[in-house]
Amino acid sequence: MSLLRAVRPWTQWIAGRGFDIDKGEPDLSESDVREKIGILIGDPVIGLDIVRTSIWYVNQAYVTQYSRGRVFCGGDAVHRHPPSSGLGNNTCVQDAHNLGWKLAYSVKGWARPKLLESYSQERAPVGKQVVQRANQSRLDYAPLNACFRVQGAENAVAAGIVRFRDPGPEGVAARKAAQAALDLKQTESSTPKASR
């Protein structure tokens, strides 16, 4: 599975794709990357400049204490999770906002040092919740993905789309499953069910 994310519309993009973790890290040679992007966008000869390639893994990690003494941590250093639901950067900015004004008040002598203790108390539970929410959102995409694939087929996605368009019972079942998968995304509870 691959996807494109706009960095600078419409000239700079992130082209991401999943890989089978059991088969080791994927080939990131320029020729392979060009070929995969060509398949993704349906144009194998388009001119591309590749700025950077990297390998990234889904995380489910959070710490329970953001500060000790004079040391204060925030951002991805204390909570890591997949991009699903777009929560990462927002949570980092919220950490910085929470800590910034408290530091200023303490440094200027407007508040007692105890104010700074509230940073970890307030932000650590949010970090945990966000990590669990983002991972749950990722898991909730799995049924949708499954509707568009036929396992074991030479081209699983092409076969999945043929099945999806089938007017017979298999197509009806696939379309119903897709509706159920969309409904799941609509009705996600704010409390994550799963944490792996």
Ligand SMILES: Cc1cc2nc3c(=O)[nH]c(=O)nc-3n(C[C@H](O)[C@H](O)[C@H](O)COP(=O)(O)OP(=O)(O)OC[C@H]3O[C@@H](n4cnc5c(N)ncnc54)[C@H](O)[C@@H]3O)c2cc1C
């Ligand atoms: C593929 C992907 C898609 C994402 N999509 C979204 C999205 O849609 N919405 C959203 O809100 N968030 C998204 N995020 C998450 C978001 O990008 C991160 O949560 C955010 O950038 C983390 O900010 P940060 O400042 O904590 O860490 P970083 O941005 O990682 O910054 C840390 C900095 O520290 C530097 N550094 C590391 N070690 C050292 C060292 N020893 N000395 C000095 N400097 C060092 C690094 O070079 C880096 O510049 C996505 C992330 C990924 C990977």
